[in-house]
Amino acid sequence: MPIGKATFKLKEAIVPTRRAVIYTRVSDTNEGNNGVSHEFQETACRSRAAELGYEVIEVFRDNFSGKYLHERPELSRLRELVRQGHIQAVFVWKLDRFSRRLAQRVICVQELRDHGCQYISATEEISDSPEGRLLESILGAIAEFEVERTLERSQAGIAVLKGRCLPICQGKARYGYRYIKESRTREIVEDEAKWVRKIFEWCVGGDSSMVIAARLNRFGVLCPAVGRGVKTRGASPQWHSSTIRSILKDASYAGAPMVSGKKRSTAEVSRKGHKRTEKTNPAEWWKAKDPTPPLVDKETFDHVQEALRSRRKTRDGRTAEYPHLLRGMVKCKICGRSMSPWKTKNPAGKTYFYFCCVSRQMGCNCGNAVTPIAWLDEQVWSSVVNLMRDKDAIEARCREFMKENKCDDLERDQAAHQSKISEARESIQRLIRMLGSSDDPEILTPLQGRLAELRSNIEAHQSEVRHIESKLFTVKNQAYALQHWAEACQVGGEIIDEENVTFDYKRKLLKALDLQVFAAKKSIQMSLGLPLVIPDSSPGLAASPTSPAARPDVRGAITTRR
Ligand SMILES: [Zn+2]
Incomplete structure (x- = not known):
């Protein structure tokens, strides 16, 4: 497909050159004499980098034993550069150049990966060698361990909140409020709260949710999703009666305690890229000690609930x-x-x-x-x-x-128009061929006039066909x-x-x-x-x-x- 190719070329043009550095190390002892000098390592790394399309911006040389990690000055400088996020790859001649100790190497490689940097050996295919496989499995285990640790920490945090009857205060607070994470409370946002009060007021006055939604849209009030910068995919940024109803039914506007622990986000991500949540067991829910500052009084809220109940339609x-x-x-x-x-x-x-x-x-x-x-x-x-x-x-x-x-008559008409359209199309093809083969303006001008005429004919027939189609449908x-x-x-x-x-x-x-x-x-x-x-x-x-x-x-x- 030409479009695919174009996109690919465009990507090539946009993506900047990937930058890499080379790390070479010779031990103090005798490696320099055995044909693995700095120059030898560098040449091998450079050719590999060129092969993979990297631009080498610097070469780091250490004369140090592979047993020690933190004492090497050049390696420390390299790690600093990686931490700044300027480099996409580090090339070494062999995997053991970083360190002869696997544990140390795992730490280094993990650090590189954390900063979006690859660790590439000029002579060994990391993922294919036995060592590469070991390295991969160790890195995988570390990643898993990190995830579990994070989960453990967050659950410990939730347990503490539950013990002290404090809300979690995660995500977006209800319309009209804002979470204060430090004090674990909700605070009134006056700009939104005034509309919540109005909504209750209108409902008491007998307006339906649909009427209230239409009125808010007319006043140009931003609906909760848009007003708070929540990304909506395809949803229209307007008030709907369902939004109004969910506000009217929400007991926390009358000062009910905040209930926490209703949902738990999982590691799963949906096909559309949304984070998934699961409902937790109601026995695990807890009510926050500090009640939310109410926006409407209890009587109004009860009145609204009664009104909503009585307005509910029956099936017939x-x-x-x-x-x-x-x-x-x-x-x-x-x-x-x-x-x-x-x-x-x-x-x-x-x-x-x-x-x-x-x-x-x-x-x-x-x-x-x-x-x-x-x-x-x-x-x-x-x-x-x-x-x-x-x-x-x-x-x-x-x-x-x-x-x-x-329907027969209509269908016959439709077919007649279709055949006229195809006839006109054929004539246009013929005319275009004639136009291409001649340069004489005396021949060309009338031909062009005829072409325009044919085109307008086609349009007229097409509109007729559309008209017949809609008639047939009806x-x-x-x-x-x-x-x-x-x-x-x-x-x-x-x-x-x-x-x-x-x-x-x-x-x-x-x-x-x-x-x-x-x-x-x-x-x-x-x-x-x-x-x-x-x-x-x-x-x-x-x-x-x-x-x-x-x-x-x-x-x-x-x-x-x-
Ligand atoms: Zn009317």
């Missing part, structure tokens, strides 16, 4: 108080946003339930008035019952739709949905005449019909989420008394919803 869309038949199916007729169920109490204590456009809670009121829920339920249900009873109209409309939207989807819809109508029509239709059944039927209600005060418009336009004569949707223009704009509804 009912709140604990009122069974909302149309929850999730009502949209604002003015701005198109959803309408959510709300309630108010008048001074006499009577509760009213109504649907209200969410733009009101979001602070950008579209001006739509509220719609009473009981009234809307009745209107919608009676219209649906009327529609169900008129089976013939439904069936006729289904047949008509299938006849109107024949038609196929609709045909499928229509089939289901007709089945639902059939089943629905049979049961609807019975006296006591249950709430669950009503809701299931409305969902199966893919019902969508657009409401503005007491004017409603219904769409069935299908290309099913009910004829005016039908007693179905047109029968709705408060909406004279009851024929739903169903096609529009589909394109915006799917």
Whole structure:
């Protein structure tokens, strides 16, 4: 692949030359006379370094016995240079040049590796020789030993904290706080804490988590992850309702003691490079003696917990108080946003339930008035019952739709456009060949004009093909949905005449019909989420008394919803 090659070359250009030093040593006694002089060692090392692509920046020469390590002046200088991190490799003629004692050599090699430096022998392949293998195993054992020692030390530290009932104070503290590691406590960060207080305040005032999140995003408040420099991979840097809920449910904001020891990080790293943690046994958890400074009082917190509990939806869309038949199916007729169920109490204590456009809670009121829920339920249900009873109209409309939207025609058109595109492409190829073979401007100019024309033709055909493709997709989807819809109508029509239709059944039927209600005060418009336009004569949707223009704009509804 050319791209791979380019990257490789780029890497070569970016990576600086690797620098190395040579260490030679002759013993005082007779080595210098046996052909292993400094010069001999240096030559061997230099050729090996050149082979491996290292630049030799300095040569260190010691005249010393290999028995002693720390007394050698040049070796000490070399180790100092390595510690500064300027060198990537140390070349020696043979492994024993560093030291004749294995233990000393292990210490030296470990030191080199700690500073990112390699130990290379000019004449021996370290990993292949028996000594190399021994060296490797010893180094491995040392590394393992170090890991265990660290773990032991940290666990001893945790045991001390546990004994004194102090928190661990690791990682990021909760939003609104900062860890003080010295005193093992949490301190309030006022910039964040003011938002925590606001969140509780808004929740007490009746705002949902979603509304609160939207408001914070609108105010430009940084969400916890972004505000504190936590790296988020792909996550959008915004407040979400889940973040708000986790803050609202967190007892430590009301001054609950900090619980430590819930998680323990392991040596494991996930495929994406995240550190893994494991949950510890709850019996090992402990509560910190010093409670966190609270941000909200106990009463507020309890109130919020109660509010969250009561707002929890049941499976079929009912709140604990009122069974909302149309929850999730009502949209604002003015701005198109959803309408959510709300309630108010008048001074006499009577509760009213109504649907209200969410733009009101979001602070950008579209001006739509509220719609009473009981009234809307009745209107919608009676219209649906009327529609169900008129089976013939439904069936006729289904047949008509299938006849109107024949996929075959669309597919034929699509193929025609495709063949025109390929024809134009071939002509362009021919023109390009002609352009290449001639220099005469009188021939070239008209050819270029023709080329531009062909290119614009191709674009026009392509946009036509895209249009047909989306149409085909919609038609196929609709045909499928229509089939289901007709089945639902059939089943629905049979049961609807019975006296006591249950709430669950009503809701299931409305969902199966893919019902969508657009409401503005007491004017409603219904769409069935299908290309099913009910004829005016039908007693179905047109029968709705408060909406004279009851024929739903169903096609529009589909394109915006799917
Ligand atoms: Zn609205």
